[in-house]
Amino acid sequence: MSDQQSRGRSRANPLFLRDEDLREAIELLFFAYRDFTGEADAVLESYGFGRAHHRIIYFVGANAGISVGELLTILKITKQSLSRVLSQLVEEGFIDQETDAEDRRRRRLYLTDKGRALESELTLRQSRHIAEAYRHSGAEAVAGFRTVLRGLINERDRSRVAGRDSETG
Amino acid sequence: MSDQQSRGRSRANPLFLRDEDLREAIELLFFAYRDFTGEADAVLESYGFGRAHHRIIYFVGANAGISVGELLTILKITKQSLSRVLSQLVEEGFIDQETDAEDRRRRRLYLTDKGRALESELTLRQSRHIAEAYRHSGAEAVAGFRTVLRGLINERDRSRVAGRDSETG
DNA sequence: CATATATGTCAATAACACTGACCAATTAAC
DNA sequence: GTTAATTGGTCAGTGTTATTGACATATATG
Numbered sequence: 001m002s003d004q005q006s007r008g009r010s011r012a013n014p015l016f017l018r019d020e021d022l023r024e025a026i027e028l029l030f031f032a033y034r035d036f037t038g039e040a041d042a043v044l045e046s047y048g049f050g051r052a053h054h055r056i057i058y059f060v061g062a063n064a065g066i067s068v069g070e071l072l073t074i075l076k077i078t079k080q081s082l083s084r085v086l087s088q089l090v091e092e093g094f095i096d097q098e099t100d101a102e103d104r105r106r107r108r109l110y111l112t113d114k115g116r117a118l119e120s121e122l123t124l125r126q127s128r129h130i131a132e133a134y135r136h137s138g139a140e141a142v143a144g145f146r147t148v149l150r151g152l153i154n155e156r157d158r159s160r161v162a163g164r165d166s167e168t169g
Numbered sequence: 170m171s172d173q174q175s176r177g178r179s180r181a182n183p184l185f186l187r188d189e190d191l192r193e194a195i196e197l198l199f200f201a202y203r204d205f206t207g208e209a210d211a212v213l214e215s216y217g218f219g220r221a222h223h224r225i226i227y228f229v230g231a232n233a234g235i236s237v238g239e240l241l242t243i244l245k246i247t248k249q250s251l252s253r254v255l256s257q258l259v260e261e262g263f264i265d266q267e268t269d270a271e272d273r274r275r276r277r278l279y280l281t282d283k284g285r286a287l288e289s290e291l292t293l294r295q296s297r298h299i300a301e302a303y304r305h306s307g308a309e310a311v312a313g314f315r316t317v318l319r320g321l322i323n324e325r326d327r328s329r330v331a332g333r334d335s336e337t338g
Numbered sequence: 339c340a341t342a343t344a345t346g347t348c349a350a351t352a353a354c355a356c357t358g359a360c361c362a363a364t365t366a367a368c
Numbered sequence: 369g370t371t372a373a374t375t376g377g378t379c380a381g382t383g384t385t386a387t388t389g390a391c392a393t394a395t396a397t398g
Contacts, residue, residue: 144313
């Protein structure tokens with residue numbers, strides 16, 4: 001065996017990152033995301049909804065008047081998948097569909113009061129979870145957290161994330 | 170409306186964290202996790218596998234000789250759900266089951282050579298993705314990233330994550 | 339009018355998860 | 369040694385989220 005294959009280092013990681021460091025990151029993401037999403041699930045369950053409903057509620061809330069097609073682009077799912085869940089939310093009065101005045105093919109989506117209430121409840125849970133982690137970590141760590149997460153996101157979608165692109169350049 | 174409800178601040182965030190900061194974090198996690206997991210999916214698809222297979226392959230690889238029960242605890246799924254996927258992996262020769270010598274009720278799980286090869290391929294993809302984000306972010310940012318992610322993980326599971334607990338205290 | 343776009347819908351399928359009910363082997367307790 | 373608990377597996381049924389393919393409708397654009 002050549003010594004470039006020695007403990008914890010491989011051709012794939014030409015810098016000072018050990019395999020162990022990268023494995024740690026993989027596991028951190030797995031557990032953190034599991035616990036992060038787990039927060040809102042209890043709320044959703046009481047409404048008979050799942051994560052798909054949450055994603056729609058969230059992005060319609062954050063982008064009032066978004067079209068179906070734009071929502072599909074963000075979620076990267078098929079329109080059939082979206083339709084099933086979106087129809088439910090419309091029927092049960094969480095989301096309003098309004099025909100675009102300029103292009104009457106388009107349906108613009110808005111949260112109803114009921115939808116906004118659910119969105120707040122869900123976002124509140126997740127916000128609390130994050131705020132707690134942020135408080136325990138300090139401002140510097142938070143800055144690093146944001147930088148690395150941005151780096152993990154496909155370039156095309158980075159601009160979609162809310163908040164300032166403070167370190168775009 | 171009382172002024173404690175003014176722009177971007179609410180009772181839920183008693184510190185200097187604005188709602189916008191927390192929304193940003195929610196979206197960062199959503200997009201980053203989506204793109205992070207998307208990496209390995211192409212590989213898995215070529216084997217006819219999904220994320221459930223990946224999780225099993227990963228944790229058996231990282232904990233050689235783990236029992237079925239321990240795996241269930243980590244994954245937080247039912248044994249019926251695990252069984253479906255695990256049986257497949259055993260049948261197709263990615264995982265070996267060996268009866269524990271001391272307690273013959275237990276089946277200890279190990280990756281076969283074939284399983285190890287797949288695990289390496291999958292972990293490599295994700296490691297590359299992370300390594301790239303790490304390189305672009307710098308050591309300080311990486312430290313912050315790790316700290317905040319650890320804070321997002323339920324205390325009970327923090328010790329399960331690989332890597333040193335360098336900032337436990 | 340022909341074509342492209344935006345959306346919706348029907349049908350079939352699959353991955354992944356659940357609950358409930360059992361069974362078998364093994365070990366631990368009385 | 370019989371009973372009880374543990375570990376693991378399995379069968380049946382269900383539900384959520386996603387897929388592909390085919391087709392329909394309304395509208396916009398050329």
